[in-house]
Amino acid sequence: MAERLSLTSAFSSSSMASLSAASRLLPSATKAARLSLSTPSPSLSSSSSSLKCLRSSLLSPHLLLRQRRSAVHVAASNFGTVASPKCFASDPDQLKSAREDIKEILNTKFCHPILVRLGWHDAGTYNKNIEEWPQRGGADGSLRFEIELKHAANAGLVNALKLLETIKDKYSGVTYADLFQLASATAIEEAGGPKIPMKYGRVDTSSPDQCPEEGRLPDAGPPNPAAHLREVFYRMGLNDKEIVALSGAHTLGRSRPERSGWGKPETKYTKDGPGAPGGQSWTVQWLKFDNSYFKDIKERMDEDLLVLPTDAVLFEDPAFKVYAEKYAADQNEFFKDYAEAHAKLSNLGAKFDPPEGISIDDGPVTAAPEKFVAAKYSSGKD
Numbered sequence: 001m002a003e004r005l006s007l008t009s010a011f012s013s014s015s016m017a018s019l020s021a022a023s024r025l026l027p028s029a030t031k032a033a034r035l036s037l038s039t040p041s042p043s044l045s046s047s048s049s050s051l052k053c054l055r056s057s058l059l060s061p062h063l064l065l066r067q068r069r070s071a072v073h074v075a076a077s078n079f080g081t082v083a084s085p086k087c088f089a090s091d092p093d094q095l096k097s098a099r100e101d102i103k104e105i106l107n108t109k110f111c112h113p114i115l116v117r118l119g120w121h122d123a124g125t126y127n128k129n130i131e132e133w134p135q136r137g138g139a140d141g142s143l144r145f146e147i148e149l150k151h152a153a154n155a156g157l158v159n160a161l162k163l164l165e166t167i168k169d170k171y172s173g174v175t176y177a178d179l180f181q182l183a184s185a186t187a188i189e190e191a192g193g194p195k196i197p198m199k200y201g202r203v204d205t206s207s208p209d210q211c212p213e214e215g216r217l218p219d220a221g222p223p224n225p226a227a228h229l230r231e232v233f234y235r236m237g238l239n240d241k242e243i244v245a246l247s248g249a250h251t252l253g254r255s256r257p258e259r260s261g262w263g264k265p266e267t268k269y270t271k272d273g274p275g276a277p278g279g280q281s282w283t284v285q286w287l288k289f290d291n292s293y294f295k296d297i298k299e300r301m302d303e304d305l306l307v308l309p310t311d312a313v314l315f316e317d318p319a320f321k322v323y324a325e326k327y328a329a330d331q332n333e334f335f336k337d338y339a340e341a342h343a344k345l346s347n348l349g350a351k352f353d354p355p356e357g358i359s360i361d362d363g364p365v366t367a368a369p370e371k372f373v374a375a376k377y378s379s380g381k382d
């Protein structure tokens with residue numbers, strides 16, 4: 001228990017403000033308000049795999065049935081040898097249920113942006129030049145530990161962890177590493193973005209001394225933004241196209257001076273929330289995932305919209321500009337490239353069990369646009 005940040009303290013005042021704004025907007029928010037966010041969890045530390053198997057079987061009769069079926073099959077074909085049930089890093093049935101719970105939180109708290117940032121900051125520490133796991137960093141759940149949450153780049157992300165805490169408590173058969181990536185991909189899809197071709201089964205780091213050192217995530221205002229972005233993202237094994245596509249995630253969310261030091265304290269687009277009011281957004285409808293980020297940073301017509309130095313360079317650097325122009329002109333191109341890049345980001349550095357990963361989507365996964373729900377709340381417009 002001592003190994004993880006205690007999340008038992010009362011919700012922060014900003015989170016409470018979020019909740020009350022959301023309640024005004026949606027009646028079902030009151031249901032979410034009843035969720036207890038102060039219950040300590042016994043399940044957060046690493047547990048032995050046998051215990052985890054037992055818990056996940058208890059929670060998932062479907063899984064148990066499947067395991068029995070497979071044991072019977074193996075016994076018949078192997079002349080009576082008893083098959084021991086195999087438990088993977090995460091349980092598919094629990095992943096699916098957790099996804100529904102995440103949707104409920106998104107619909108009541110409008111926290112899509114911070115959940116996307118949580119997934120990105122867990123994965124984005126990956127260093128392709130280090131072979132060993134977990135020293136190489138990446139999507140391994142290490143961002144749950146206080147030591148990493150306290151890195152300057154992660155300011156404010158403790159609120160994202162608090163939002164997911166009840167879900168982690170409920171589904172012990174879902175690793176943190178999977179939960180962070182599940183929450184991020186679900187947030188993109190629920191905000192109207194493309195379907196992300198995700199896989200699951202990420203293994204968690206087990207102790208704070210496995211966290212990466214500070215300084216692996218990008219700065220927003222380095223002396224040479226293009227060179228800095230390339231240095232950081234190439235280290236992750238990502239290319240120019242993926243840098244530009246992934247930067248498009250800033251179509252969601254806000255920057256807050258009290259967290260990152262960037263952005264205005266509030267604008268006409270953020271002063272009423274939803275969620276905790278304030279901050280400066282990159283786009284007008286900052287809960288809608290579309291290509292307006294590229295249109296807005298290209299035009300720079302609105303003083304109330306944010307353009308970081310690392311955003312501006314996407315239209316200044318000749319190689320980045322090819323993609324930025326394409327995405328500003330064609331949302332389908334952006335969605336296609338974004339979905340692929342997001343899935344790749346979510347897998348960086350991850351150790352999968354089973355090695356091929358787990359799919360929780362039925363049928364082939366394509367990058368088609370999904371339904372859109374929350375955007376109208378981000379600007380007060382219909």
Ligand code: HEM
Pocket residue numbers: 112113114116117120155156218219220221229246247249250252253254255256257259260261262310
């Ligand atoms: C390219 C380099 C990047 C830089 C320098 C950067 C920098 C920042 C900064 C300074 C903030 C404001 C944080 C705050 O004050 O709360 C932010 C927010 C955000 N970033 Fe990035 N970011 C980068 C890439 C990405 C990527 C690759 C993603 C996702 C794929 C992403 C997703 C987000 C989201 C969704 C927010 C809004 C969070 C919120 O509203 O709570 N960013 N980023």
